[in-house]
Amino acid sequence: MTPPPAPTPLQLVQSNSLPALVHAEIEQLILRGELAIGQRVNESELATRFGTSRGPIREALRALEESRLVRSEKHRGVFVREISVAEADEIYDVREVLDQLVGQRVAERATPTELADLEAVVAEMDAATATQDLKRYHALNLKFHDMLVAFAGNARLTETYRLLTKELLLFRLRGLQDGGGFAVSNTEHRAVVDAIAARDCARAGQLLRQHAAKSRARMHKAAAVAARK
Amino acid sequence: MTPPPAPTPLQLVQSNSLPALVHAEIEQLILRGELAIGQRVNESELATRFGTSRGPIREALRALEESRLVRSEKHRGVFVREISVAEADEIYDVREVLDQLVGQRVAERATPTELADLEAVVAEMDAATATQDLKRYHALNLKFHDMLVAFAGNARLTETYRLLTKELLLFRLRGLQDGGGFAVSNTEHRAVVDAIAARDCARAGQLLRQHAAKSRARMHKAAAVAARK
Protein backbone atom coordinates (compact mmCIF):
# COMPACT_ATOMS: atom_id res chain seq x y z
CA MET A 1 0.00 0.00 0.00
CA THR A 2 1.18 3.55 -0.63
CA PRO A 3 2.94 4.71 2.53
CA PRO A 4 1.70 8.04 3.87
CA PRO A 5 4.35 10.75 3.51
CA ALA A 6 6.01 10.96 6.91
CA PRO A 7 5.31 14.37 8.45
CA THR A 8 8.33 15.84 10.17
CA PRO A 9 7.76 16.98 13.76
CA LEU A 10 8.62 20.46 12.59
CA GLN A 11 5.75 20.55 10.16
CA LEU A 12 3.50 19.11 12.80
CA VAL A 13 4.13 21.94 15.21
CA GLN A 14 4.03 24.59 12.54
CA SER A 15 0.84 23.63 10.79
CA ASN A 16 -1.28 22.38 13.65
CA SER A 17 -3.05 25.42 14.89
CA LEU A 18 -5.58 24.79 17.60
CA PRO A 19 -8.57 25.73 15.45
CA ALA A 20 -7.37 23.38 12.72
CA LEU A 21 -7.05 20.52 15.17
CA VAL A 22 -10.47 21.20 16.61
CA HIS A 23 -11.87 21.49 13.11
CA ALA A 24 -10.65 18.01 12.21
CA GLU A 25 -11.82 16.62 15.52
CA ILE A 26 -15.34 17.96 15.24
CA GLU A 27 -15.55 16.81 11.65
CA GLN A 28 -14.78 13.29 12.77
CA LEU A 29 -17.37 13.60 15.51
CA ILE A 30 -19.95 14.48 12.90
CA LEU A 31 -18.89 11.98 10.27
CA ARG A 32 -18.80 9.17 12.80
CA GLY A 33 -22.28 10.11 13.89
CA GLU A 34 -21.30 10.95 17.46
CA LEU A 35 -22.91 14.29 16.90
CA ALA A 36 -26.35 13.39 15.65
CA ILE A 37 -27.82 14.94 12.52
CA GLY A 38 -29.76 18.09 13.26
CA GLN A 39 -28.43 18.24 16.79
CA ARG A 40 -27.33 21.51 18.25
CA VAL A 41 -23.62 21.79 18.88
CA ASN A 42 -22.75 23.29 22.21
CA GLU A 43 -19.71 25.56 22.06
CA SER A 44 -18.91 25.56 25.76
CA GLU A 45 -19.27 21.81 25.94
CA LEU A 46 -16.83 21.29 23.10
CA ALA A 47 -14.50 23.85 24.65
CA THR A 48 -14.28 22.00 27.95
CA ARG A 49 -14.09 18.72 26.08
CA PHE A 50 -11.03 19.83 24.14
CA GLY A 51 -9.62 21.86 27.00
CA THR A 52 -9.70 25.19 25.15
CA SER A 53 -11.68 28.36 25.30
CA ARG A 54 -14.60 28.99 22.99
CA GLY A 55 -12.58 31.09 20.56
CA PRO A 56 -10.86 28.26 18.68
CA ILE A 57 -14.10 26.28 18.72
CA ARG A 58 -15.96 29.08 17.04
CA GLU A 59 -13.29 29.45 14.40
CA ALA A 60 -13.46 25.75 13.66
CA LEU A 61 -17.23 25.88 13.44
CA ARG A 62 -17.05 28.75 10.97
CA ALA A 63 -14.82 26.63 8.75
CA LEU A 64 -17.16 23.66 9.07
CA GLU A 65 -20.03 25.92 8.15
CA GLU A 66 -18.21 26.93 5.00
CA SER A 67 -17.76 23.28 4.09
CA ARG A 68 -21.49 22.79 4.74
CA LEU A 69 -21.21 20.23 7.48
CA VAL A 70 -22.96 22.50 9.92
CA ARG A 71 -25.41 25.34 9.61
CA SER A 72 -25.66 28.16 12.09
CA GLU A 73 -28.55 30.30 13.26
CA LYS A 74 -27.90 33.59 14.92
CA HIS A 75 -28.24 33.49 18.69
CA ARG A 76 -29.46 29.92 18.49
CA GLY A 77 -26.30 28.01 17.77
CA VAL A 78 -24.87 25.79 15.09
CA PHE A 79 -26.52 22.55 14.06
CA VAL A 80 -25.22 19.47 12.33
CA ARG A 81 -26.68 19.81 8.86
CA GLU A 82 -29.32 17.46 7.60
CA ILE A 83 -29.41 16.80 3.90
CA SER A 84 -32.71 16.33 2.12
CA VAL A 85 -33.15 13.85 -0.72
CA ALA A 86 -33.41 16.79 -3.10
CA GLU A 87 -30.07 18.14 -1.94
CA ALA A 88 -28.43 14.74 -2.11
CA ASP A 89 -29.73 14.56 -5.65
CA GLU A 90 -28.09 17.84 -6.51
CA ILE A 91 -24.83 16.64 -5.07
CA TYR A 92 -25.02 13.46 -7.08
CA ASP A 93 -25.53 15.50 -10.23
CA VAL A 94 -22.17 17.10 -9.68
CA ARG A 95 -20.51 13.99 -8.35
CA GLU A 96 -21.39 12.02 -11.47
CA VAL A 97 -19.51 14.30 -13.81
CA LEU A 98 -16.60 14.47 -11.42
CA ASP A 99 -16.51 10.70 -11.22
CA GLN A 100 -16.38 10.49 -14.97
CA LEU A 101 -13.42 12.84 -15.00
CA VAL A 102 -11.76 10.82 -12.26
CA GLY A 103 -12.17 7.62 -14.25
CA GLN A 104 -10.65 9.14 -17.36
CA ARG A 105 -7.70 10.62 -15.56
CA VAL A 106 -6.87 7.56 -13.53
CA ALA A 107 -6.97 5.43 -16.67
CA GLU A 108 -4.47 7.84 -18.19
CA ARG A 109 -2.13 8.23 -15.27
CA ALA A 110 -2.31 5.32 -12.87
CA THR A 111 1.05 3.70 -12.20
CA PRO A 112 1.33 -0.08 -12.02
CA THR A 113 1.70 0.18 -8.26
CA GLU A 114 -1.44 2.23 -7.94
CA LEU A 115 -3.29 -0.17 -10.15
CA ALA A 116 -2.19 -3.06 -7.95
CA ASP A 117 -3.38 -1.16 -4.88
CA LEU A 118 -6.79 -0.68 -6.43
CA GLU A 119 -7.04 -4.34 -7.31
CA ALA A 120 -6.05 -5.25 -3.77
CA VAL A 121 -8.86 -3.19 -2.31
CA VAL A 122 -11.37 -4.72 -4.67
CA ALA A 123 -10.18 -8.14 -3.60
CA GLU A 124 -10.58 -7.17 0.02
CA MET A 125 -14.10 -6.04 -0.70
CA ASP A 126 -14.80 -9.44 -2.18
CA ALA A 127 -13.52 -10.98 1.02
CA ALA A 128 -15.74 -8.70 3.08
CA THR A 129 -18.67 -9.70 0.91
CA ALA A 130 -17.92 -13.36 1.52
CA THR A 131 -18.00 -12.89 5.28
CA GLN A 132 -20.97 -10.55 5.07
CA ASP A 133 -18.96 -7.89 6.86
CA LEU A 134 -20.92 -4.86 5.79
CA LYS A 135 -19.11 -2.39 8.01
CA ARG A 136 -15.76 -3.44 6.62
CA TYR A 137 -17.12 -3.34 3.09
CA HIS A 138 -18.33 0.19 3.63
CA ALA A 139 -14.96 1.38 4.87
CA LEU A 140 -13.20 -0.27 1.97
CA ASN A 141 -15.65 1.25 -0.45
CA LEU A 142 -14.86 4.72 0.83
CA LYS A 143 -11.17 3.93 0.63
CA PHE A 144 -11.50 2.69 -2.94
CA HIS A 145 -13.11 5.87 -4.17
CA ASP A 146 -10.72 7.96 -2.16
CA MET A 147 -7.77 6.25 -3.81
CA LEU A 148 -9.29 6.68 -7.24
CA VAL A 149 -9.73 10.40 -6.91
CA ALA A 150 -6.26 10.72 -5.41
CA PHE A 151 -4.73 8.82 -8.32
CA ALA A 152 -6.41 11.20 -10.74
CA GLY A 153 -3.59 13.56 -9.81
CA ASN A 154 -5.55 16.76 -9.52
CA ALA A 155 -5.54 18.28 -6.06
CA ARG A 156 -8.43 20.58 -6.69
CA LEU A 157 -10.51 17.77 -8.10
CA THR A 158 -9.74 15.73 -5.00
CA GLU A 159 -10.69 18.63 -2.78
CA THR A 160 -13.97 19.24 -4.57
CA TYR A 161 -14.85 15.59 -4.68
CA ARG A 162 -14.18 15.01 -0.99
CA LEU A 163 -16.25 17.99 -0.03
CA LEU A 164 -19.24 16.57 -1.82
CA THR A 165 -18.61 13.07 -0.54
CA LYS A 166 -18.55 14.27 3.05
CA GLU A 167 -21.87 15.91 2.54
CA LEU A 168 -23.32 12.72 1.13
CA LEU A 169 -21.97 10.84 4.10
CA LEU A 170 -24.01 13.22 6.19
CA PHE A 171 -27.06 12.07 4.31
CA ARG A 172 -26.29 8.43 4.78
CA LEU A 173 -25.98 9.04 8.48
CA ARG A 174 -29.60 10.07 8.48
CA GLY A 175 -30.24 6.42 8.96
CA LEU A 176 -30.71 5.08 5.47
CA GLN A 177 -28.17 2.46 4.69
CA ASP A 178 -27.15 1.92 1.12
CA GLY A 179 -30.20 0.01 0.00
CA GLY A 180 -29.09 -2.71 -2.38
CA GLY A 181 -26.72 -5.49 -1.46
CA PHE A 182 -23.03 -4.87 -1.70
CA ALA A 183 -21.82 -7.65 -3.94
CA VAL A 184 -23.52 -5.85 -6.82
CA SER A 185 -21.47 -2.78 -6.24
CA ASN A 186 -18.18 -4.64 -6.25
CA THR A 187 -18.62 -6.11 -9.71
CA GLU A 188 -18.93 -2.52 -10.82
CA HIS A 189 -15.71 -1.66 -9.03
CA ARG A 190 -13.95 -4.52 -10.73
CA ALA A 191 -15.16 -3.38 -14.14
CA VAL A 192 -13.78 0.08 -13.46
CA VAL A 193 -10.41 -1.30 -12.45
CA ASP A 194 -10.33 -3.47 -15.55
CA ALA A 195 -11.00 -0.50 -17.79
CA ILE A 196 -8.22 1.39 -16.04
CA ALA A 197 -5.83 -1.52 -16.46
CA ALA A 198 -6.71 -1.56 -20.16
CA ARG A 199 -6.01 2.20 -20.27
CA ASP A 200 -9.44 2.70 -21.77
CA CYS A 201 -10.06 6.24 -20.53
CA ALA A 202 -13.46 6.76 -22.06
CA ARG A 203 -14.74 3.47 -20.76
CA ALA A 204 -13.31 3.98 -17.28
CA GLY A 205 -14.96 7.37 -17.14
CA GLN A 206 -18.28 6.00 -18.32
CA LEU A 207 -18.23 3.13 -15.87
CA LEU A 208 -17.37 5.25 -12.89
CA ARG A 209 -20.08 7.70 -13.79
CA GLN A 210 -22.60 4.91 -14.09
CA HIS A 211 -21.43 3.56 -10.79
CA ALA A 212 -22.21 6.90 -9.19
CA ALA A 213 -25.59 6.96 -10.91
CA LYS A 214 -26.43 3.54 -9.52
CA SER A 215 -25.33 4.61 -6.09
CA ARG A 216 -27.76 7.48 -6.43
CA ALA A 217 -30.51 5.10 -7.48
CA ARG A 218 -29.83 2.97 -4.42
CA MET A 219 -30.12 6.06 -2.28
CA HIS A 220 -33.50 6.88 -3.81
CA LYS A 221 -34.71 3.39 -3.16
CA ALA A 222 -33.63 3.51 0.45
CA ALA A 223 -35.18 6.94 0.89
CA ALA A 224 -38.44 5.74 -0.60
CA VAL A 225 -38.53 2.79 1.78
CA ALA A 226 -37.78 5.07 4.70
CA ALA A 227 -40.50 7.49 3.64
CA ARG A 228 -43.11 4.75 3.44
CA LYS A 229 -42.92 4.15 7.16
CA MET B 1 -33.77 41.26 -15.82
CA THR B 2 -34.67 38.91 -12.99
CA PRO B 3 -35.37 41.05 -9.94
CA PRO B 4 -33.49 39.99 -6.81
CA PRO B 5 -35.86 38.54 -4.21
CA ALA B 6 -36.51 41.35 -1.78
CA PRO B 7 -35.09 40.43 1.65
CA THR B 8 -37.37 41.36 4.49
CA PRO B 9 -35.77 43.43 7.26
CA LEU B 10 -36.48 40.55 9.60
CA GLN B 11 -34.36 38.15 7.61
CA LEU B 12 -31.68 40.79 7.36
CA VAL B 13 -31.33 41.09 11.11
CA GLN B 14 -31.60 37.39 11.70
CA SER B 15 -29.10 36.15 9.17
CA ASN B 16 -26.48 38.88 9.26
CA SER B 17 -24.07 37.83 11.90
CA LEU B 18 -21.06 40.03 12.25
CA PRO B 19 -18.60 37.37 11.06
CA ALA B 20 -20.75 36.72 7.99
CA LEU B 21 -20.80 40.41 7.13
CA VAL B 22 -17.08 40.71 7.60
CA HIS B 23 -16.57 37.56 5.56
CA ALA B 24 -18.42 39.05 2.60
CA GLU B 25 -16.66 42.37 3.00
CA ILE B 26 -13.16 40.90 3.04
CA GLU B 27 -14.00 38.69 0.11
CA GLN B 28 -14.91 41.75 -1.90
CA LEU B 29 -11.72 43.43 -0.80
CA ILE B 30 -9.75 40.49 -2.16
CA LEU B 31 -11.75 40.01 -5.34
CA ARG B 32 -11.58 43.69 -6.17
CA GLY B 33 -7.84 43.57 -5.68
CA GLU B 34 -7.80 46.05 -2.82
CA LEU B 35 -5.94 43.44 -0.86
CA ALA B 36 -3.06 42.53 -3.13
CA ILE B 37 -2.23 38.95 -3.96
CA GLY B 38 0.21 37.43 -1.52
CA GLN B 39 -0.17 40.32 0.85
CA ARG B 40 -0.47 39.70 4.55
CA VAL B 41 -3.84 40.51 6.03
CA ASN B 42 -3.63 42.38 9.27
CA GLU B 43 -6.30 41.33 11.76
CA SER B 44 -6.15 44.39 13.98
CA GLU B 45 -6.23 46.69 11.00
CA LEU B 46 -9.36 45.03 9.65
CA ALA B 47 -10.86 45.07 13.11
CA THR B 48 -10.49 48.81 13.49
CA ARG B 49 -11.56 49.28 9.91
CA PHE B 50 -14.84 47.47 10.49
CA GLY B 51 -15.20 48.71 14.03
CA THR B 52 -15.19 45.30 15.65
CA SER B 53 -12.83 43.29 17.79
CA ARG B 54 -10.52 40.69 16.28
CA GLY B 55 -12.80 37.78 17.13
CA PRO B 56 -15.27 38.17 14.28
CA ILE B 57 -12.42 38.96 11.91
CA ARG B 58 -10.68 35.72 12.77
CA GLU B 59 -13.86 33.74 12.27
CA ALA B 60 -14.35 35.29 8.87
CA LEU B 61 -10.77 34.56 7.91
CA ARG B 62 -11.19 30.93 8.90
CA ALA B 63 -14.14 30.69 6.54
CA LEU B 64 -12.19 32.40 3.77
CA GLU B 65 -9.38 29.96 4.36
CA GLU B 66 -11.78 27.08 3.89
CA SER B 67 -12.90 28.56 0.58
CA ARG B 68 -9.24 28.89 -0.35
CA LEU B 69 -9.16 32.63 -0.85
CA VAL B 70 -6.57 33.02 1.87
CA ARG B 71 -3.92 30.78 3.36
CA SER B 72 -2.70 31.07 6.90
CA GLU B 73 0.64 30.39 8.52
CA LYS B 74 0.86 29.86 12.22
CA HIS B 75 2.10 32.89 14.11
CA ARG B 76 2.76 34.68 10.85
CA GLY B 77 -0.70 35.63 9.73
CA VAL B 78 -3.03 34.98 6.84
CA PHE B 79 -2.12 35.85 3.29
CA VAL B 80 -4.19 36.44 0.20
CA ARG B 81 -3.60 33.29 -1.80
CA GLU B 82 -1.66 33.33 -5.01
CA ILE B 83 -2.57 30.74 -7.59
CA SER B 84 0.11 29.19 -9.76
CA VAL B 85 -0.48 28.33 -13.38
CA ALA B 86 -0.45 24.66 -12.42
CA GLU B 87 -3.19 25.22 -9.87
CA ALA B 88 -5.24 27.28 -12.28
CA ASP B 89 -4.90 24.40 -14.69
CA GLU B 90 -6.27 21.99 -12.15
CA ILE B 91 -9.19 24.26 -11.50
CA TYR B 92 -9.90 24.50 -15.21
CA ASP B 93 -9.93 20.72 -15.43
CA VAL B 94 -12.82 20.65 -13.00
CA ARG B 95 -14.47 23.74 -14.35
CA GLU B 96 -14.66 22.31 -17.83
CA VAL B 97 -16.76 19.33 -16.85
CA LEU B 98 -18.93 21.52 -14.67
CA ASP B 99 -19.45 23.90 -17.56
CA GLN B 100 -20.53 21.05 -19.74
CA LEU B 101 -23.08 20.03 -17.15
CA VAL B 102 -24.26 23.62 -16.86
CA GLY B 103 -24.77 23.87 -20.59
CA GLN B 104 -26.80 20.67 -20.71
CA ARG B 105 -29.00 21.62 -17.81
CA VAL B 106 -29.69 25.14 -18.94
CA ALA B 107 -30.64 23.88 -22.38
CA GLU B 108 -33.11 21.58 -20.68
CA ARG B 109 -34.60 23.97 -18.18
CA ALA B 110 -34.18 27.57 -19.23
CA THR B 111 -37.45 29.49 -19.33
CA PRO B 112 -38.16 31.91 -22.18
CA THR B 113 -37.55 34.80 -19.80
CA GLU B 114 -34.19 33.46 -18.77
CA LEU B 115 -33.26 32.88 -22.38
CA ALA B 116 -34.15 36.46 -23.19
CA ASP B 117 -32.01 37.64 -20.28
CA LEU B 118 -29.06 35.70 -21.60
CA GLU B 119 -29.49 37.12 -25.05
CA ALA B 120 -29.69 40.60 -23.59
CA VAL B 121 -26.37 40.18 -21.83
CA VAL B 122 -24.72 38.88 -24.99
CA ALA B 123 -26.05 41.90 -26.84
CA GLU B 124 -24.64 44.17 -24.16
CA MET B 125 -21.31 42.48 -24.53
CA ASP B 126 -21.42 43.22 -28.22
CA ALA B 127 -22.05 46.84 -27.37
CA ALA B 128 -19.11 46.84 -24.97
CA THR B 129 -16.98 45.34 -27.70
CA ALA B 130 -18.01 48.09 -30.09
CA THR B 131 -16.95 50.79 -27.66
CA GLN B 132 -13.84 48.86 -26.63
CA ASP B 133 -15.00 48.98 -23.04
CA LEU B 134 -12.98 46.08 -21.69
CA LYS B 135 -13.86 46.62 -18.06
CA ARG B 136 -17.55 46.57 -18.82
CA TYR B 137 -17.11 43.52 -21.02
CA HIS B 138 -15.37 41.73 -18.22
CA ALA B 139 -18.15 42.44 -15.75
CA LEU B 140 -20.77 41.31 -18.24
CA ASN B 141 -18.82 38.17 -18.96
CA LEU B 142 -18.83 37.26 -15.29
CA LYS B 143 -22.51 38.03 -15.12
CA PHE B 144 -23.24 35.87 -18.14
CA HIS B 145 -21.58 32.81 -16.69
CA ASP B 146 -23.11 33.51 -13.32
CA MET B 147 -26.57 33.57 -14.86
CA LEU B 148 -25.92 30.39 -16.78
CA VAL B 149 -24.94 28.40 -13.74
CA ALA B 150 -27.86 29.84 -11.81
CA PHE B 151 -30.29 28.84 -14.54
CA ALA B 152 -28.98 25.29 -14.39
CA GLY B 153 -31.16 25.00 -11.31
CA ASN B 154 -28.78 23.09 -9.08
CA ALA B 155 -27.76 24.96 -5.97
CA ARG B 156 -24.81 22.74 -5.18
CA LEU B 157 -23.55 22.99 -8.72
CA THR B 158 -23.78 26.76 -8.45
CA GLU B 159 -21.95 26.70 -5.16
CA THR B 160 -19.16 24.50 -6.46
CA TYR B 161 -18.81 26.45 -9.66
CA ARG B 162 -18.64 29.80 -7.94
CA LEU B 163 -16.01 28.57 -5.54
CA LEU B 164 -13.77 27.59 -8.41
CA THR B 165 -14.51 30.76 -10.33
CA LYS B 166 -13.53 32.93 -7.39
CA GLU B 167 -10.23 31.14 -7.18
CA LEU B 168 -9.60 31.71 -10.86
CA LEU B 169 -10.43 35.36 -10.40
CA LEU B 170 -7.64 35.37 -7.86
CA PHE B 171 -5.33 34.17 -10.57
CA ARG B 172 -6.41 36.77 -13.03
CA LEU B 173 -5.73 39.42 -10.46
CA ARG B 174 -2.13 38.37 -10.49
CA GLY B 175 -1.85 40.81 -13.32
CA LEU B 176 -2.44 38.74 -16.39
CA GLN B 177 -5.38 39.97 -18.31
CA ASP B 178 -7.33 37.57 -20.44
CA GLY B 179 -4.91 37.39 -23.33
CA GLY B 180 -6.92 37.26 -26.54
CA GLY B 181 -9.32 39.95 -27.64
CA PHE B 182 -12.84 39.85 -26.37
CA ALA B 183 -14.89 39.85 -29.51
CA VAL B 184 -13.75 36.28 -30.10
CA SER B 185 -15.18 35.21 -26.82
CA ASN B 186 -18.58 36.71 -27.47
CA THR B 187 -19.21 34.75 -30.65
CA GLU B 188 -18.73 31.72 -28.46
CA HIS B 189 -21.26 33.06 -26.00
CA ARG B 190 -23.72 33.60 -28.79
CA ALA B 191 -23.26 30.06 -30.06
CA VAL B 192 -23.99 28.74 -26.57
CA VAL B 193 -27.16 30.78 -26.28
CA ASP B 194 -28.27 29.60 -29.70
CA ALA B 195 -27.81 25.98 -28.73
CA ILE B 196 -29.79 26.61 -25.56
CA ALA B 197 -32.55 28.30 -27.54
CA ALA B 198 -32.64 25.26 -29.83
CA ARG B 199 -32.86 23.04 -26.71
CA ASP B 200 -29.87 21.12 -27.98
CA CYS B 201 -28.53 19.93 -24.62
CA ALA B 202 -25.58 17.95 -25.91
CA ARG B 203 -24.45 20.77 -28.13
CA ALA B 204 -24.89 23.43 -25.46
CA GLY B 205 -22.83 21.34 -23.08
CA GLN B 206 -20.11 20.78 -25.65
CA LEU B 207 -19.93 24.43 -26.58
CA LEU B 208 -19.74 25.67 -23.04
CA ARG B 209 -17.04 23.16 -22.25
CA GLN B 210 -15.04 24.24 -25.27
CA HIS B 211 -15.54 27.82 -24.24
CA ALA B 212 -13.95 27.04 -20.89
CA ALA B 213 -11.14 25.20 -22.62
CA LYS B 214 -10.43 28.19 -24.81
CA SER B 215 -10.50 30.47 -21.80
CA ARG B 216 -7.89 28.20 -20.30
CA ALA B 217 -5.80 28.39 -23.46
CA ARG B 218 -5.96 32.18 -23.32
CA MET B 219 -4.77 32.03 -19.74
CA HIS B 220 -1.80 29.92 -20.76
CA LYS B 221 -0.92 32.33 -23.49
CA ALA B 222 -1.06 35.29 -21.14
CA ALA B 223 0.98 33.43 -18.54
CA ALA B 224 3.60 32.54 -21.12
CA VAL B 225 3.89 36.15 -22.19
CA ALA B 226 4.19 37.25 -18.58
CA ALA B 227 6.84 34.62 -17.90
CA ARG B 228 8.96 35.73 -20.86
CA LYS B 229 9.61 39.10 -19.27
Place this chain on the structure above:
DNA sequence: CAACTGAATACTGTCGACAGTTTACAGTTG
Protein backbone atom coordinates in the same frame (compact mmCIF):
# COMPACT_ATOMS: atom_id res chain seq x y z
C1' DC C 1 31.40 47.88 5.10
C1' DA C 2 29.11 43.45 5.43
C1' DA C 3 27.56 40.06 8.57
C1' DC C 4 25.87 39.26 13.02
C1' DT C 5 23.58 39.86 17.55
C1' DG C 6 20.41 41.61 20.60
C1' DA C 7 16.63 44.36 22.24
C1' DA C 8 12.31 46.52 21.01
C1' DT C 9 8.16 46.29 18.41
C1' DA C 10 4.20 44.38 16.12
C1' DC C 11 1.20 40.90 15.66
C1' DT C 12 -0.97 36.44 16.37
C1' DG C 13 -3.02 32.83 19.61
C1' DT C 14 -5.77 32.19 23.37
C1' DC C 15 -8.37 33.19 27.24
C1' DG C 16 -11.93 34.90 30.61
C1' DA C 17 -15.69 38.06 31.17
C1' DC C 18 -19.85 40.56 30.21
C1' DA C 19 -24.00 41.82 27.56
C1' DG C 20 -27.91 40.38 25.00
C1' DT C 21 -30.91 36.80 23.34
C1' DT C 22 -33.23 32.51 23.36
C1' DT C 23 -35.14 28.70 25.88
C1' DA C 24 -37.14 26.32 29.79
C1' DC C 25 -40.07 26.44 33.51
C1' DA C 26 -42.94 27.70 37.24
C1' DG C 27 -46.84 30.37 38.48
C1' DT C 28 -51.18 32.43 37.16
C1' DT C 29 -55.59 33.06 35.11
C1' DG C 30 -59.62 32.09 32.38
Place this chain on the structure above:
DNA sequence: CAACTGTAAACTGTCGACAGTATTCAGTTG
Protein backbone atom coordinates in the same frame (compact mmCIF):
# COMPACT_ATOMS: atom_id res chain seq x y z
C1' DC D 1 -56.88 21.91 32.85
C1' DA D 2 -55.17 24.45 28.97
C1' DA D 3 -53.25 28.69 27.56
C1' DC D 4 -50.59 32.44 28.84
C1' DT D 5 -47.10 35.31 31.18
C1' DG D 6 -43.11 36.50 33.47
C1' DT D 7 -38.85 35.12 35.49
C1' DA D 8 -34.56 32.27 35.79
C1' DA D 9 -31.11 29.64 33.48
C1' DA D 10 -28.32 28.60 29.51
C1' DC D 11 -25.99 29.90 25.71
C1' DT D 12 -24.28 32.80 22.02
C1' DG D 13 -22.00 37.24 20.38
C1' DT D 14 -18.48 40.26 21.23
C1' DC D 15 -14.89 42.40 23.52
C1' DG D 16 -10.43 43.64 25.84
C1' DA D 17 -6.27 41.77 27.75
C1' DC D 18 -2.20 39.04 28.19
C1' DA D 19 1.31 35.65 26.70
C1' DG D 20 4.23 34.02 23.22
C1' DT D 21 6.20 34.27 18.68
C1' DA D 22 8.01 36.56 14.36
C1' DT D 23 10.02 40.73 12.62
C1' DT D 24 12.47 44.91 12.52
C1' DC D 25 16.23 47.70 13.36
C1' DA D 26 19.96 49.71 15.76
C1' DG D 27 24.32 48.62 17.60
C1' DT D 28 28.45 45.81 17.34
C1' DT D 29 32.21 43.19 15.57
C1' DG D 30 35.25 41.10 12.25
